Amino acid sequence: MSGTSSTLRPPSDAVAPVRHPDAPAPGELLGAHYEHCFGCGGGQVHGLRLAARAGEGVRITAEFTVQTAHQGAPGLAHGGVLASALDETLGSLNWLLRTIAVTGRLETDFVRPVPVDTVLHLEAEVTAVAGRKIYSTATGRIGGPDGPVAVRADALFIEVKVDHFVDNGRQEEIQAAMNDPDQIRRARAFEVNP
């Protein structure tokens, strides 16, 4: 059984998403948005190290290889880890809109078990935007980019300002991020460039 709750259905005044003119070109790897991000950063030993690539329009593809540290049942990926991979892929879409946004709601269907060492082939797209609300959907396939669907998700991301992180994050990490000129320049550029 699967389905999407009414809160993830775009309202009648929603519009089609518009790829930002400065979005990375189709085929370009996005790189990590934060070195210590569990989803995409290289600084987390047991992180997902998910690699996302810009697609056409407001679409993204990504790959994540399930490691031993990601098990729930013996030899199988933990569902929460798979949800994280979907969340990270969906979050990467906001790069194409040049919008800073956080997950408000994530609804996940687990369709097939995903063994350790499996490469999960993810694809995601933004389906609609309504004010600060960004609606998106993702699938994860196994056995190849055209293989059977193992997981899928629908999500609602909410646009935020950089202050969301500054005001709420632990001071130690916020200070380190603020001291990284690249990090802060990139984040602020998203705010001033419509």
Ligand SMILES: CCCCCCCCCCCCCCCC(=O)SCCNC(=O)CCNC(=O)[C@H](O)C(C)(C)COP(=O)(O)OP(=O)(O)OC[C@H]1O[C@@H](n2cnc3c(N)ncnc32)[C@H](O)[C@@H]1OP(=O)(O)O
């Ligand atoms: C120096 C630092 C550099 C930083 C560099 C940045 C790096 C860029 C990092 C990105 C990182 C991504 C990583 C992967 C994605 C994550 O995992 S993000 C982490 C997980 N998510 C969170 O922690 C978010 C926690 N939640 C919140 O902070 C707040 O609830 C939110 C989401 C900001 C919304 O609060 P708010 O701004 O007060 O907005 P609010 O008025 O409540 O809601 C706005 C609208 O959204 C709707 N809405 C809000 N929540 C929901 C919900 N759960 N369900 C349905 N509708 C909702 C409301 O109904 C409202 O709708 P309208 O009335 O406008 O129609």
